[in-house]
Amino acid sequence: MGNLYTQMKIFHFKEKIDSLPSSNDKILPPIHIRIKPTNVCNHNCHYCAYRSKDQQLGKDMVIKDHIPKEKMMEIIDDLVEMGVKAVTFSGGGEPFCYPHLLDTVRKLSESNIKFASLTNGAMLEGEVAEIFAMHGTWARISIDGWDDESYAEYRGVQKGEFSKIMKNIENFKKMNGKCYLGMSIIVNKKNALHIYDLIMSLKELGVDSVKVSPCIMSNSGQENNEYHKQIFKTVKDQISKAKNEIKDKNFEIFDSYHTQLETFKKDYNWCPYLQILPVIGADLNIYPCQDKAYNLDEGLIGSIKNQRFKDFWFSNKNKFFKINPSACCNHHCVANGKNKILWEYLHADKEHLNFV
Numbered sequence: 001m002g003n004l005y006t007q008m009k010i011f012h013f014k015e016k017i018d019s020l021p022s023s024n025d026k027i028l029p030p031i032h033i034r035i036k037p038t039n040v041c042n043h044n045c046h047y048c049a050y051r052s053k054d055q056q057l058g059k060d061m062v063i064k065d066h067i068p069k070e071k072m073m074e075i076i077d078d079l080v081e082m083g084v085k086a087v088t089f090s091g092g093g094e095p096f097c098y099p100h101l102l103d104t105v106r107k108l109s110e111s112n113i114k115f116a117s118l119t120n121g122a123m124l125e126g127e128v129a130e131i132f133a134m135h136g137t138w139a140r141i142s143i144d145g146w147d148d149e150s151y152a153e154y155r156g157v158q159k160g161e162f163s164k165i166m167k168n169i170e171n172f173k174k175m176n177g178k179c180y181l182g183m184s185i186i187v188n189k190k191n192a193l194h195i196y197d198l199i200m201s202l203k204e205l206g207v208d209s210v211k212v213s214p215c216i217m218s219n220s221g222q223e224n225n226e227y228h229k230q231i232f233k234t235v236k237d238q239i240s241k242a243k244n245e246i247k248d249k250n251f252e253i254f255d256s257y258h259t260q261l262e263t264f265k266k267d268y269n270w271c272p273y274l275q276i277l278p279v280i281g282a283d284l285n286i287y288p289c290q291d292k293a294y295n296l297d298e299g300l301i302g303s304i305k306n307q308r309f310k311d312f313w314f315s316n317k318n319k320f321f322k323i324n325p326s327a328c329c330n331h332h333c334v335a336n337g338k339n340k341i342l343w344e345y346l347h348a349d350k351e352h353l354n355f356v
Contacts, residue, residue: 025317030276043120072100076111119140124169125171129168141165182211185199193234286312
């Protein structure tokens with residue numbers, strides 16, 4: 001299998017890259033869209049950035065919001081017509097709490113659009129799980145606790161939820177579908193000593209990969225670094241041990257525990273990835289990314305409440321340049337590294353391109 005997490009995927013879409021600057025009037029469809037179908041969640045994670053009063057992410061989120069079924073079907077029709085390549089479902093809330101997810105993925109499974117989902121795994125069962133197993137490209141389950149007691153404490157759920165999710169994972173893999181099943185371990189001080197053992201137990205269940213990422217505790221990069229500094233070596237040592245002892249050609253361990261701890265300051269004034277991977281919120285607003293979702297002051301691109309997504313997207317290109325990352329995105333940003341690469345590519349001196 002190739003590199004799943006490379007930031008170079010976008011360079012397989014050169015026509016899209018060259019269409020991005022404001023000097024180019026041509027608007028091409030996004031390659032990938034993240035859809036947040038509902039803001040309802042069956043878990044109550046104490047560190048959830050969408051529900052934290054101390055973080056900008058999700059500050060204007062209304063929990064009861066969800067995309068009406070008719071509108072979701074319209075959106076999928078538009079994405080198919082536009083030639084969008086992929087859809088990922090995520091929160092806001094838990095995508096599998098969305099009452100129309102089964103109908104949505106049925107429709108996607110009949111199209112050329114690849115689909116995937118982030119999930120807590122508690123509802124990864126029944127027919128919707130079967131469709132994901134057979135037709136989905138990937139699903140990634142977030143996890144923090146390492147047993148029933150710790151998991152219940154992390155997520156405000158009844159004891160036994162951890163065991164249920166582990167059983168769902170086991171059953172999902174037994175379906176022998178094509179869907180790649182990954183896990184995302186969210187690291188904080190409570191579980192820092194359990195990372196190796198958790199990776200080992202997840203491999204024994206048959207998952208395809210484990211990604212290890214830091215819990216984001218603050219809008220401030222410095223405060224996040226300070227929080228993780230106390231456990232950083234402990235966690236890195238366990239990841240290294242797991243890579244040496246557990247990783248093999250059928251089981252990937254991706255260390256994301258350092259890449260998200262860099263400074264949050266941005267030095268560019270428009271966001272290339274806004275046109276590549278936008279977000280459709282459960283409120284039917286369009287946002288540049290998951291790190292700016294439900295932030296109406298600084299993250300709103302527009303709304304599709306009263307218009308089709310395709311009509312919104314191909315209208316005035318100026319909407320893609322009204323957000324200045326250097327002024328309003330000095331917080332965690334999953335697209336920052338990819339944006340820097342694109343900026344370097346797009347701003348290469350044309351008179352010197354041949355001198356490679």
